[in-house]
Amino acid sequence: xxxxxxxxxLHTIIFFPRDYEEGKKYTxxxxxxxxxxxxxxxxxxxxxxxxxxxxGQDMRGTELSEGNFTMWQSDKWDSEDLGNWxxxxxxxxxxxxxxxxxxxxxxxxxTPVNNPPWLEAQYIVWAPANMYDILxxxxxxxxxxxxxxxxxxEMPNPDVVYDNIQTVYDNEAETPYWQGIITxxxxxxxxxxxxxxxxxxxxxxxxxxxxxxxxxxxxxNPAVRYTSKMTxxxxxxxxxxxxxxxxxxxMGRTLLMIAQLFEVYGIRPVARRNIKNIxxxxxxxxxxxxxxAGQYWTSLETWPTPKMTNYYFHSDGTLSTxxxxxSEKVDHTSYKVDPANPVVTVGGNNLPPDIGGSINCGPxxxxxxxxxxxxxxxxxxxxxxxxxxxxxxxxxLYVSSDVIDTDFMVKISDLYPTGEAILIQDNAIRMRWxxxxxxxxxxxxxxxxxxxxxxxxxxxIIPAGHSLRVSVQSSNNPRFxxxxxxxxxxxxxxxxxxxxxxxxxxxxxxxYPSHITLPVVNKRQIPEIHLLKEVQEVxxxxxxxxxxxxxxxxxxxxKGKFSSKNKK
Numbered sequence: 001x002x003x004x005x006x007x008x009x010l011h012t013i014i015f016f017p018r019d020y021e022e023g024k025k026y027t028x029x030x031x032x033x034x035x036x037x038x039x040x041x042x043x044x045x046x047x048x049x050x051x052x053x054x055x056g057q058d059m060r061g062t063e064l065s066e067g068n069f070t071m072w073q074s075d076k077w078d079s080e081d082l083g084n085w086x087x088x089x090x091x092x093x094x095x096x097x098x099x100x101x102x103x104x105x106x107x108x109x110x111t112p113v114n115n116p117p118w119l120e121a122q123y124i125v126w127a128p129a130n131m132y133d134i135l136x137x138x139x140x141x142x143x144x145x146x147x148x149x150x151x152x153x154e155m156p157n158p159d160v161v162y163d164n165i166q167t168v169y170d171n172e173a174e175t176p177y178w179q180g181i182i183t184x185x186x187x188x189x190x191x192x193x194x195x196x197x198x199x200x201x202x203x204x205x206x207x208x209x210x211x212x213x214x215x216x217x218x219x220x221n222p223a224v225r226y227t228s229k230m231t232x233x234x235x236x237x238x239x240x241x242x243x244x245x246x247x248x249x250x251m252g253r254t255l256l257m258i259a260q261l262f263e264v265y266g267i268r269p270v271a272r273r274n275i276k277n278i279x280x281x282x283x284x285x286x287x288x289x290x291x292x293a294g295q296y297w298t299s300l301e302t303w304p305t306p307k308m309t310n311y312y313f314h315s316d317g318t319l320s321t322x323x324x325x326x327s328e329k330v331d332h333t334s335y336k337v338d339p340a341n342p343v344v345t346v347g348g349n350n351l352p353p354d355i356g357g358s359i360n361c362g363p364x365x366x367x368x369x370x371x372x373x374x375x376x377x378x379x380x381x382x383x384x385x386x387x388x389x390x391x392x393x394x395x396x397l398y399v400s401s402d403v404i405d406t407d408f409m410v411k412i413s414d415l416y417p418t419g420e421a422i423l424i425q426d427n428a429i430r431m432r433w434x435x436x437x438x439x440x441x442x443x444x445x446x447x448x449x450x451x452x453x454x455x456x457x458x459x460x461i462i463p464a465g466h467s468l469r470v471s472v473q474s475s476n477n478p479r480f481x482x483x484x485x486x487x488x489x490x491x492x493x494x495x496x497x498x499x500x501x502x503x504x505x506x507x508x509x510x511x512y513p514s515h516i517t518l519p520v521v522n523k524r525q526i527p528e529i530h531l532l533k534e535v536q537e538v539x540x541x542x543x544x545x546x547x548x549x550x551x552x553x554x555x556x557x558x559k560g561k562f563s564s565k566n567k568k
Contacts, residue, residue: 128208139433200236
């Protein structure tokens, strides 16, 4: 048990190399986690053969450590205290590398806050720079994901989970509380070491991981600026989606990740040929058309520059790049929204049941929920050519309601000729938080509001013969908590209060041109690259067996506590 600066003792475990020699100096690889260290072979098998010391520490208030879990608020100090202790040991050479996935990765992002001189490399997996944007996208609470995960942790004081949840409720607005766990420009300036990131297009943290990568890559110390590396597979946490993709994405992503990790940690720098700094999977449909159009890896030095293209909603339900004309007779569509009968979540960037959550995830078929009366549909005719998309997706809506508060959700789907509508991305806005700020701003009946929603990022090719579909709705539960439409805040003792059936209106006219904005690229900008063969040639020591053990071990490390633990 290692004492921190406030005398709280944290459970810390150390593994020395098999050929450890007294008097020799070693670099430490550190992972700090709330998940425990019952099985460390997946970590030690990777690093110990290369002469590293592996150090694991249970985060404050989790597993065998003392104190209360602070939702990463204390990690900037605890990681500094651990690092300072490590470099004071006789076996240390004064250098520390960090490795962190998911919650561990969020903690790892806090390590540069105090600018420790011993930090020499970081590998960060599926972790966001800004937790507020993940838990409250545009103020819409991801209640199920947040609370299921918290209840799944092993805490020495189980009652702390209720304090954590109350803290979340009390900070429904983006209050200064969230600044305590944000990775911002001040933190990025402290990054003076090599770094790499691993993300997933259907991961619940994708937008935050991309934000962290952008900061590390473009706002870090000039000595390491524009050297950070990124790998994006389709899945992230969402292994449930692996069968959708035709390539062996699970093994492929693991081989790429280990190779990237080896390079960042300096285990064996390589003269890369096809593997560049930004490597990602280009997704598409899982039918023959999609296999021809996409479903491959690409690797680039920089992100492709897309042509941001608007697709407008029309009164006849069509979707096109032409703005609505003044001659369209119907300029809006209204629909009833009953909080007691929400639209059910089908897929998306969620935390699945076997890894701490309870919501299905990935590229799932929306065609059944799209049949509901409270889901508005707009779609293109079948495309005459492939539509490649890579980058950020956005929706601009003109809306009104007869209640003081409601939600609007937008989904983008790939509509197959056979009727399946496979979800590409989606997001939501809770209207009382549309202006940001610390106080809710409620709606007024009869007022039309313009809102823009970041629908996060993707790389997807909609193949010729398929259509682009957009769904607009006002619930998507359990991905987002149901809005009762009464304006009560989460920390109000009366919440959730009475359900009120709302009449919501979406405008699609020349004056109020609701639309989505898509990042259209040319396929030449995202060429297919055969990467896995190069990885195996450059790093022959990365065997398939090693990759599988690492992949299985990493996922089991995250999900082991959740698979058998009772939920709330």
